[in-house]
Amino acid sequence: MPMYEYRTPTQSPYLTDPVLYGGQTQGGPLGLPGYAGGFGVQVQSPEDRIFGGSISAMKGDAFIGTSRDGKTNGAEAKITGASMTGRIGRETDPAMVSATGTLLEAGARAKADDKTATVGANATLAEISGYGQVSSLGNSSHDSVVGLGGSLGISAGTNWSAHYGDEDGDGYREYGFTAGIKALGGLELTYKSEDPLGDVARTVPGASWLLGDTNVTHGVGNAISDAGSAIGGAWNSLWGGGDDKKEAPAAAPEPAQESEPDLGPMP
Numbered sequence: 001m002p003m004y005e006y007r008t009p010t011q012s013p014y015l016t017d018p019v020l021y022g023g024q025t026q027g028g029p030l031g032l033p034g035y036a037g038g039f040g041v042q043v044q045s046p047e048d049r050i051f052g053g054s055i056s057a058m059k060g061d062a063f064i065g066t067s068r069d070g071k072t073n074g075a076e077a078k079i080t081g082a083s084m085t086g087r088i089g090r091e092t093d094p095a096m097v098s099a100t101g102t103l104l105e106a107g108a109r110a111k112a113d114d115k116t117a118t119v120g121a122n123a124t125l126a127e128i129s130g131y132g133q134v135s136s137l138g139n140s141s142h143d144s145v146v147g148l149g150g151s152l153g154i155s156a157g158t159n160w161s162a163h164y165g166d167e168d169g170d171g172y173r174e175y176g177f178t179a180g181i182k183a184l185g186g187l188e189l190t191y192k193s194e195d196p197l198g199d200v201a202r203t204v205p206g207a208s209w210l211l212g213d214t215n216v217t218h219g220v221g222n223a224i225s226d227a228g229s230a231i232g233g234a235w236n237s238l239w240g241g242g243d244d245k246k247e248a249p250a251a252a253p254e255p256a257q258e259s260e261p262d263l264g265p266m267p
């Protein structure tokens, strides 16, 4: 990946973005080639800390194809005058709250990585926003996350996301969405669940007791996968794979041998 980067030397565990970068990229879920470039400073705490946050100043980032870190495909352009975020709790903790202050920001995006796909655009002169979520991630095969965000300020925009990542790494993906819209203030709603079909079913009285710990979505997904395999297998045998052709001649002589003893006792 021929990428030019000027990075400020640091011994800190906090992630410091380079002052200037740019060049060709390759990667993401689709393995697309691309270009990325940017400037500015961002200091961000590691995501596994309970108390975290970030500070950005005079920061711009843009990519088309694949992002600089090689994890995202699509396109995004974003410029931030100044931004500061504080966070208590992590993504997989039972509760997480964050607060952000932003001055002069504009951005647009249509992108997807292995966990989330997002389209949206926003422009901000000055804004304060907050977000809170409760999560049962890491407890069962049908965990869910519900989040609510609000903002107030001279800003406008909308962002829509689809979620399909496995944040708690238990083998069950969390499917869901984030919908956000704002004009001089706004709201953002997040819902993610390892079992969205089961969540709907569990609203029926008594269904929760019947279903117990069953993940309905995973079962339906497996059924679709099994049906796909069966169709694939039938398709292969119709067109005769190498193994099927060997079996057919071996099976054919059997009825002929069986018919001879039948004819014997007749006369």
Ligand SMILES: [Ca+2]
Binding pocket: 165, 166, 167, 168, 169, 170, 171, 172, 173, 174, 194
């Ligand atoms: Ca999961």
